Amino acid sequence: xxxxxxxxxxxxxxxGALCLTGCGxxxxxxxxxxxxxxxxxxxxxxxxxxxxxxxxxPLDVRGRSVLLKPNLVEFExxxxxxxxxxxxxxxLEAFRALGASSVRIAEGPGHRRxxxxxxxxxxxxxxxxxxxxxxxxxxxxxxxxxxxxHQFSRLEKLxxxxxxxxxxxxxxxxxxxxxxxxxxxxxxxxxxxxxxGGVYGWPKxxxxxxxxxxxxxxxxxxxxxxxxxxxxxxxxxxxxPIQGVAKRVGVLVAGRDPVSVxxxxxxxMHIDPYKLGxxxxxxxxxxxxxxxxxIRQTGExxxxxxxxxxxxxxxxxxxxxxT
Numbered sequence: 001x002x003x004x005x006x007x008x009x010x011x012x013x014x015x016g017a018l019c020l021t022g023c024g025x026x027x028x029x030x031x032x033x034x035x036x037x038x039x040x041x042x043x044x045x046x047x048x049x050x051x052x053x054x055x056x057x058p059l060d061v062r063g064r065s066v067l068l069k070p071n072l073v074e075f076e077x078x079x080x081x082x083x084x085x086x087x088x089x090x091x092l093e094a095f096r097a098l099g100a101s102s103v104r105i106a107e108g109p110g111h112r113r114x115x116x117x118x119x120x121x122x123x124x125x126x127x128x129x130x131x132x133x134x135x136x137x138x139x140x141x142x143x144x145x146x147x148x149x150h151q152f153s154r155l156e157k158l159x160x161x162x163x164x165x166x167x168x169x170x171x172x173x174x175x176x177x178x179x180x181x182x183x184x185x186x187x188x189x190x191x192x193x194x195x196x197g198g199v200y201g202w203p204k205x206x207x208x209x210x211x212x213x214x215x216x217x218x219x220x221x222x223x224x225x226x227x228x229x230x231x232x233x234x235x236x237x238x239x240x241p242i243q244g245v246a247k248r249v250g251v252l253v254a255g256r257d258p259v260s261v262x263x264x265x266x267x268x269m270h271i272d273p274y275k276l277g278x279x280x281x282x283x284x285x286x287x288x289x290x291x292x293x294x295i296r297q298t299g300e301x302x303x304x305x306x307x308x309x310x311x312x313x314x315x316x317x318x319x320x321x322x323t
Contacts, residue, residue, distance in 0.1 A: 031296040032289070033057060034255035034264045038300060039233045041250075042086045050090035050229075053254050054098065056298050059169070059227065062099030067136075067167035068092060071174045071190050072107045073242060075121040080236045080246040083173050085127035087231045087252070091173065092128065105131070106163055108138030108193045110204045111242075115139060136163045139197035149221050152281050153214035155206070158222060159199045171227045172258060176235035176265055178244055178309055181212055183276050183318040184269060185241045186262040187228035191219040213277035220258060220282045228261040229254040232268065237309035249307045251300065259283055260295045267292065267320060270308040275318040 070083035141161035174190035238244035263273035
């Protein structure tokens with residue numbers, strides 16, 4: 001059974017937050033595990049790679065519900081904008097093999113209202129058998145009002161889809177991409193797709209007005225039962241997340257703590273995670289979570305797969321200087 005953590009418990013247990021004990025002595029940071037596995041192409045080898053990736057993490061999903069949240073943005077199937085459907089189908093099959101009672105796919109695109117047409121154009125109907133029966137449009141799902149456990153943005157409350165809130169495990173499956181405002185868009189920024197357009201409209205500018213970095217941190221806190229799988233087989237550099245160009249990295253990156261996963265992806269992209277505001281916010285008082293020595297890497301080393309991503313001139317300040 002996947003336990004339901006409070007945000008405070010999640011920070012302490014899953015991410016090894018640095019906190020003080022009753023006697024005033026700092027508790028050692030418990031390293032989180034992040035896997036980096038090579039995935040050279042979108043082919044049948046992805047299925048075996050995905051099974052090996054999940055085997056590196058103690059995910060007891062037997063009898064539980066799993067929700068896969070890819071990144072679907074635009075109608076360009078040959079581009080590097082959307083999470084590749086073979087990666088999502090491989091995850092679906094792998095979680096089923098682990099005994100999950102249900103594995104569904106859900107997304108709430110921020111730019112397009114016709115979500116099923118978008119998924120079709122991205123190849124999901126062709127790759128995932130019975131896709132329409134497995135899919136939930138989060139833009140149109142029933143919602144529940146929640147209040148952030150630790151409010152960062154100017155949003156005092158959030159209306160979030162019941163399918164995402166009710167999942168025993170929410171699996172964020174973004175593309176590895178640069179972002180023209182936040183520097184990088186990875187597993188945490190991907191949660192913008194859980195904000196229903198049916199409530200907030202398109203293109204969900206309320207999240208920008210409330211503070212884009214702060215809204216990312218709020219959404220991260222709203223979903224404590226997370227796992228992240230980043231599609232870095234082919235990412236996007238330059239003017240991401242839509243108008244950039246393809247960047248082949250050839251990896252899948254995964255872990256239970258999205259902060260550590262995103263920090264690891266940043267280092268692969270030669271972006272300094274300490275310079276991304278939402279990562280600092282989500283780390284709270286535990287910025288050691290971002291330190292490379294406090295993230296236990298399995299599979300490939302960062303150095304062996306590091307691939308510098310081009311950045312817009314105004315974002316070169318987030319470049320990781322030490323390589």
